[in-house]
Amino acid sequence: ELKVEQNPLFLSMQEGKNYTIYCNYSTTSDRLYWYRQDPGKSLESLFVLLSNGAVKQEGRLMASLDTKARLSTLHITAAVHDLSATYFCAVERDDKIIFGKGTRLHILP
Amino acid sequence: DTGVSQDPRHKITKRGQNVTFRCDPISEHNRLYWYRQTLGQGPEFLTYFQNEAQLEKSRLLSDRFSAERPKGSFSTLEIQHTEQGDSAMYLCASSLALGYNEQFFGPGTRLTVL
Numbered sequence: 001e002l003k004v005e006q007n008p009l010f011l012s013m014q015e016g017k018n019y020t021i022y023c024n025y026s027t028t029s030d031r032l033y034w035y036r037q038d039p040g041k042s043l044e045s046l047f048v049l050l051s052n053g054a055v056k057q058e059g060r061l062m063a064s065l066d067t068k069a070r071l072s073t074l075h076i077t078a079a080v081h082d083l084s085a086t087y088f089c090a091v092e093r094d095d096k097i098i099f100g101k102g103t104r105l106h107i108l109p
Numbered sequence: 110d111t112g113v114s115q116d117p118r119h120k121i122t123k124r125g126q127n128v129t130f131r132c133d134p135i136s137e138h139n140r141l142y143w144y145r146q147t148l149g150q151g152p153e154f155l156t157y158f159q160n161e162a163q164l165e166k167s168r169l170l171s172d173r174f175s176a177e178r179p180k181g182s183f184s185t186l187e188i189q190h191t192e193q194g195d196s197a198m199y200l201c202a203s204s205l206a207l208g209y210n211e212q213f214f215g216p217g218t219r220l221t222v223l
Contacts (some may be wrong), residue, residue, distance in 0.1 A: 045212075096165065
């Protein structure tokens with residue numbers, strides 16, 4: 001059974017700081033996704049990582065994938081308040097996407 | 110707006126009542142997924158369709174739940190004899206079954222069972 005674990009589950013940080021969210025998954029997968037969710041809203045796709053060593057960046061967010069370690073990271077550089085949200089890692093296998101529990105990120109001004 | 114749409118956005122019902130939700134996918138997408146998300150959790154897969162065929166159902170989908178996609182376009186999710194534990198956000202997503210399967214999510218239907 002494919003399991004996805006994120007840590008930390010909750011992160012409170014100061015503006016301007018850097019931090020990393022980790023996502024481990026239990027079996028081989030086809031693709032890995034990162035989503036953002038604001039309170040009461042649906043999910044917004046941030047990144048799709050397709051292969052080992054993939055790195056993608058958008059603004060202050062950078063995602064990477066190590067398929068051998070079954071690990072993805074979402075790195076936040078110089079955090080700003082607008083990045084406060086819940087971030088989900090999700091892994092696809094056999095046409096299904098399995099989500100982690102999410103990391104609730106709270107950035108203090 | 111050409112994204113995934115869901116109706117209604119909110120539904121409050123009494124325990125024991127039946128409810129039906131609708132999802133309209135992005136028009137050229139042939140795959141349609143249903144997820145359930147409870148507070149503080151990630152979305153959990155319920156079922157998915159490719160065109161009108163329902164290809165997989167999760168064990169989470171009890172006999173009280175049924176989903177259809179009769180013409181391969183919109184889909185409905187019905188919950189019979191609702192229970193308080195059914196209270197959740199029900200999310201629909203669609204994708205193209207070509208290349209990678211990036212799913213685009215609708216705004217969700219928030220169900221509250223009293």
